[in-house]
Amino acid sequence: MGKEPARWNKLASRAFVCGLLLLPTSILPAAERIYSAYFSPAPGASAVIWVAKEARLFDKHGLDVAPVLIPSSVRTLQAILAGESAIAESAGPAAASARLAGGDVVALAGSVNILTYYLVTLPSITRAEELKGKIGANQSPGTIADFALRVSLRKLGLDPTKDVSLRSIGVLYDRIAAMQKGIVQFTVLTEAEKPIVDKLGFPILLDLISLKIPFPQRGIYTTGKYIKEQPDTVRRYMRAYTEAIHYFKTRKEETMQIMRKYSRLEDRNVLEHTQNWFTQNMPEYPYPPVEGYQVVLQEMASTNPKAAALNAKELVDARFVKELEDSGFVAGLQRK
Secondary structure: OOHHHHHHHHHHHHHHHHHHHOOOHHHOOOOOOEEEEEOOOOOOOOHHHHHHHHOOHHHHOOOOEEEEEOOOHHHHHHHHHOOOOOOEEEOHHHHHHHHHOOOOEEEEEEEEEEOOEEEEEOOOOOOHHHHOOOEEEEOOOOOHHHHHHHHHHHHOOOOOOOOOEEEEOOOHHHHHHHHHOOOOOEEEEEOOOHHHHHOOOOOEEEEOHHHOOEEEEEEEEEEHHHHHHOHHHHHHHHHHHHHHHHHHHHOHHHHHHHHHHHHOOOOHHHHHHHHHHHHHHOOOOOOOOHHHHHHHHHHHOOOOOHHHHOOHHHHEOOHHHHHHHHOOHHHHHHHO
């Protein structure tokens, strides 16, 4: 496998330990428990895992699952490859990078399949050309925010490697704090996070959502090895996850309570906005988007020639979602 996958595994173990430290001691894992890492504490698509846990849908389908926060799609992916989180949430850029490095990663589902980001700036910036020479707040290389920021700049006719400086700062709250202090002049944020910055008066310079760019922004991943060895566990996880999407869409108040618990956000307007938006944009059948992975690989090919040779279909395994569609599982939920 070479040195690169080994490095991923080593980093993943560290990331998973960090995730466990975020858990109260009362819910530390018991024997044979499945850890399911998620990467965002903000209300939004990660809430599908929260719902599956709190509505006892994992239990219903015979699984003992412990959600674990590891605040980075790259690090949740590393935890999967290390075998520390058997089935977990991550995103297309992290999965493609891991696969190119020799990692045995497979996408099982996609719950957010377009790039749902905005590029926001300080109020003094009103035109794309005014970004030249400015500093942008990034998350970290390989994350969705990193990908979205670079795509946004290219859409605005700017070269992210020459026309601006990008600084790795961290999650949205850290990036916004840096903007408020004048350390940086622009960043990107998701639809779920938009109500937070609206209050601060940061204008949107580019709306990527309106462009509906195919993109595997949020999905469920595991390894090919785990699918081969534990297909029934994967199958039951996907039943619970898919049923949780239906619950999210149809049980508004219960879902908002769950999002409040995990995000620790009390603003009902933000919670309601988030629930409404994802209800409209999450698919009932969460197929992993092959065309979205192709977009990721095309972007990566500009700096990594190996990306151009990788077939996007190799990154996905849609059989479990197809089984749910063919069996009438989702249609049965809709009739209840």
